[in-house]
Amino acid sequence: MHKGKAYLECLPRERTGELWQSRLIAAGYFSSLPVETLLIGQALGRVTAGCTYAKQSVPHYNGSAMDGIAVRAQDSFGAAETNPVRLTLLKNNEPFVPGSCYIVDTGDLMPAGTNSVIMIEDVHIDGNSAEIIAAATPWQHVRIIGEDIVANEMVLPEHQLVTPPDIAALLAAGLETIDVVAKPKVTVIPTGTELVARSQDLKPGAILDVNSHMLCAAVSTWGGEPVRHEIVPDNYEQIKQAVAKSLETSDMVITNAGTSAGTEDFTSRILSELGEVLVHGVAIKPGKPVVLALCNGKPVIGLPGYPVSAMLTAELFVRDVLYQRQRLPKPQLQEVPAVLARQLYSHVGVEEFVRVSVASIQGKTVAAPLSRGAGIISSLIKAQGVISVGENSPGLAAGAEVKVKLFSQQQLNTLLAVGSHDLALDILGVFLKRQTNMLLTAANVGSMGGIMAIKNGEAHIAGIHLLDDKTGEYNISFVNKYLANINWQLVRLARRDQGLMVLPGNPKNIKGLSDLIREDIAYVNRQRGSGTRMLLDYLLPKQGVACSTIDGYEKEVSTHMAVAATITAGAADTGMGIRAAAMALGLEFIPISHECYDIILNFPPGDLMADMIVSILKSPEFRQEVERLGGYDLSEAGTILAINKELGE
Amino acid sequence: MHKGKAYLECLPRERTGELWQSRLIAAGYFSSLPVETLLIGQALGRVTAGCTYAKQSVPHYNGSAMDGIAVRAQDSFGAAETNPVRLTLLKNNEPFVPGSCYIVDTGDLMPAGTNSVIMIEDVHIDGNSAEIIAAATPWQHVRIIGEDIVANEMVLPEHQLVTPPDIAALLAAGLETIDVVAKPKVTVIPTGTELVARSQDLKPGAILDVNSHMLCAAVSTWGGEPVRHEIVPDNYEQIKQAVAKSLETSDMVITNAGTSAGTEDFTSRILSELGEVLVHGVAIKPGKPVVLALCNGKPVIGLPGYPVSAMLTAELFVRDVLYQRQRLPKPQLQEVPAVLARQLYSHVGVEEFVRVSVASIQGKTVAAPLSRGAGIISSLIKAQGVISVGENSPGLAAGAEVKVKLFSQQQLNTLLAVGSHDLALDILGVFLKRQTNMLLTAANVGSMGGIMAIKNGEAHIAGIHLLDDKTGEYNISFVNKYLANINWQLVRLARRDQGLMVLPGNPKNIKGLSDLIREDIAYVNRQRGSGTRMLLDYLLPKQGVACSTIDGYEKEVSTHMAVAATITAGAADTGMGIRAAAMALGLEFIPISHECYDIILNFPPGDLMADMIVSILKSPEFRQEVERLGGYDLSEAGTILAINKELGE
Known part of the structure; x- marks a missing residue:
């Protein structure tokens, strides 16, 4: 039967x-780091390998600050409006x-x-x-040697990111040149x-190999130097050889399975042979099958194949190691309290990480869970x-009440559109981004x-398109019925064809x-609660069609585009x-x-x-x-x- | 007389x-941007030039999610523990x-x-x-075509920074390739x-040209592509030619004067000839003489020569323009309330920007002003x-109560050492950074x-070294006298030679x-209130020396190293x-x-x-x-x- 993991x-x-x-500490992975010597001008954003000491003082001479x-101050003593003092003007030589x-x-040598x-x-x-009419005090308006930096003084401490002003200070x-920590070289092997x-x-x-590119980009973001290995098929010896060879030249090796974690899951066995597997399996979701190993004193990490799992486990077990290897503090994501928008079931025994949209709605910070599928890349980008x-x-x-770790320190600048999907919403998004x-x-x-x-x-x-079969009108009766206590406005977006x-060629005529x-x-349906599904369910009885007789009635997708894609791929006829x-x-x-496709706007009056x-x-x-x-009338x-x-205008 | 600016x-x-x-908007500077086409894998951190639409659906077929x-779900209906259903196992072909x-x-085609x-x-x-013992529902554990991304759907909106997951989504x-906004090319001309x-x-x-390197690094940090021009002497025609030529190939030109803003200040005149000077002089300190001009529809900025002025005016008038040109939101510095550590005088009529150290001291966020000299580079790095x-x-x-704009989003991780300077403090800093x-x-x-x-x-x-001439003891009587209500500890750092x-060769014997x-x-002195000065003032009368008879007694510097540097440079004998x-x-x-050089520690008990x-x-x-x-005894x-x-142990 199935070979259990x-x-x-x-x-x-x-x-x-x-x-x-x-x-990793015990293996000495963080103790002695390769160093690179760079021209100062190339060291921006790099990490200083040691303390840097000034070779000369700044300023390097006593100079005029004005x-x-x-003058010699003593010669000016006694000068006053009523008693001007006259000094002889000399040439420089x-x-x-x-x-x-x-x-x-200013800047001239005194x-x-x-x-x-x-x-x-x-x-x-x-x-x-x-002629002067006021006395000078000694050393007034003189920039004294070393007043900024003194020769032999420490300019930058070790293990610090080099900033633009640091570059000025080092040069001055x-x-x-400056010694910086060499970027950790990380080989990513797609298998x-x-x-x-x-x-x-x-x-x-x-499966298109997208993970290796994503992981290489992540390694760059975290200060490493990524090396993308070519794809290695699920062959024990080939994977083993690829890991062993990469270990010779890299500071860290990442293997990344295809989405198949099935019968061809060699990673753990291979890493046991090449070194020691410390962990195989972490009580998290997604990302449970991650493998953490030490081979030749270097970390080798087997990341799971689904993109969301791969990214999460990289954030957990790659990112901090790279920062620590570069002697940088762990990045701290800002945490904000928020209200959870929807119920979330979770398994006891695993810690589940759920990506969320975060938005401020009528003064409340809301976290809306995104699709939790480990393969849903769009949940990562949204x-x-x-x-x-x-x-x-x-x-x-x-x-x-939940705590959200924010990926960006930017202000919350998300508008959440939840409801029926329409392509016009994407276009509204583009216009909004340009102006605001x-x-x-959008959550569909x-x-x-x-x-x-x-x-x-x-x-x-x-966005809603709900036909009231009693009034024959769209949308308004539903909004009045369900949203009595909300500051809503109902706004026409479009009339459109369903x-x-x-x-x-309509091959099935x-x-x-x-x-x-x-x-x-074979039919492909929309999910219950969607306007299109309600329209279908309203129209079918009028045509004398029972839904149970339709092949594919139970196959639900959640957008118009997904319906179209299913038909394009031949997985349904209509x-x-x-x-x-x-x-x-x-x-x-x-x-x-x-x-009629209309939108409900949920903003305080006058927003x-x-x-x-x-x-x-x-x-x-x-x-x-x-x-x-196509198929839209936007005249209204x-x-x-x-x-x-209820709440008045 | 002097030619007024x-x-x-x-x-x-x-x-x-x-x-x-x-x-700049009126001149169309932000409206049409040069675009660059990159391989997806190279687009990390770049800005999308337009909206990007999917060329294929993800997944691109109906696949198994497990x-x-x-099976065909219908064939499983009725299966139960008491009624197993047996299905014939077929080969793939x-x-x-x-x-x-x-x-x-997982991942196989259905x-x-x-x-x-x-x-x-x-x-x-x-x-x-x-044999199965439970019925399957149609489409269970099937990844449906387009469930992640549908062909022709928008993957990334325009004007967005490309992240690692974006790279995965675009490839999937x-x-x-993707079109990104070309990096604005900025020529920096040191003059x-x-x-x-x-x-x-x-x-x-x-003067060593350090500003052009600092400004180029800043331009990089802000997403631009810097080009460093060679140094141009203060020659009207040469500067004019350098600006005119740079304008041909750049999106922005920055000229940066030497520290001399004196008689050779041509920038404004040159820019009037090449285009229109919009602003010459802003009511800020430092940075007042900044010149903002438009030449050939492009911004040309004359930044003042002092490093602190140059950096501040670049932050004010270059950074946001570069972000806007790349269609990115202005970076928002986090603002925190703090208590000002020392009195700050300021001129009415100018807005003064003062760089500060920020630290959390006994639960209070404190902003300690750094040296305000426009030439003090170390104030930028501290x-x-x-x-x-x-x-x-x-x-x-x-x-x-002041509002501090923080340069980094990191936690406040500064320990403020204010007092007498000793090189051992720098070393303490290195050890502290390693461990914590x-x-x-240090403010001296x-x-x-x-x-x-x-x-x-x-x-x-x-850090203190204060001799009590009554007791002959160092430090303790001063701490007891002045710090009755503070949780201090007094800790020995070193005995040292003065x-x-x-x-x-001691040429003056x-x-x-x-x-x-x-x-x-010629003598160089330490400032009043320093332990070394107090020691000198205590010892001089015993030697029968009147301070008024010492040449240079009034020339004060604020660190031991500055005294040494002054002597090294020949500006004083001792x-x-x-x-x-x-x-x-x-x-x-x-x-x-x-x-005795000791340190007072100001932490809550048990910290x-x-x-x-x-x-x-x-x-x-x-x-x-x-x-x-050298000259230290650290045995205690x-x-x-x-x-x-007073407060007990």
């Missing part, structure tokens, strides 16, 4: 981190005699014999003499027979932060999900909903959605209905952002861009259809 | 910024028939005919058949006849933040200044303090200080006295940091390192001499 143990994350660090005349002075500019500068504004120069102190390097070679069942659900917790309730630098993040949960998100204070915007998408019961037709999605993927479109959105919707540039997608875009009557 | 006007900083931005068997199944690994995966753990495989979406490029060529009156004193403010009182990652920042204000800083809660540590430093009255001897300073600069040393410092002082490694400097280092009796 030989997890040595499944350690908690914190104990794993401690074990990992202490074993434009003026250099004439030797000083008491009662004389020299013209000096002529021998002088010890004070009088500002030019306070001097009356007349031919060969200068007479240094030409997997199913991996291909180029998307042209992609066939079903094959996330502003991550929360951890402890290993003893069965999950968190909606509204629970806010990022629109269908129209009813959008209304619930607004009700729970978890969304700024919700219909069936089919392959070009589908004419309408009544064809869906045909045995040779599905309902908007014309724009069909056009985007080159499908044919059989119109079934018109509908600028709501006005900004309305003005974008009304702009000809936005309307043209959306109508170009930006019309405020209703404002919550 | 023709400041067009002296605008407030905020109005200058608005004018600068609006004129290791298991692929055999066509599907109802009631059959295939073995699949075989035609199947629509569901049952986990291998729930299957009993026996020869050519698989079938892209190979000044007094400038030299190499420290070997440095003579008195000459600063953790900057405060602004408004143009209508005559200054701020000690203890005033805290940075020791003399022993009495250190006691006052502890009293006012402005220092963690104060004496007169002289040039090698100085034997002791009584020689200081000789006419041919001065009093510690043996280590003399040895560091190769001077001879005439011993005059022994003294770990105080214990850490004591244990470092006691360690042989630290003692050896300090004693190597780390001995706790006293703890404040």
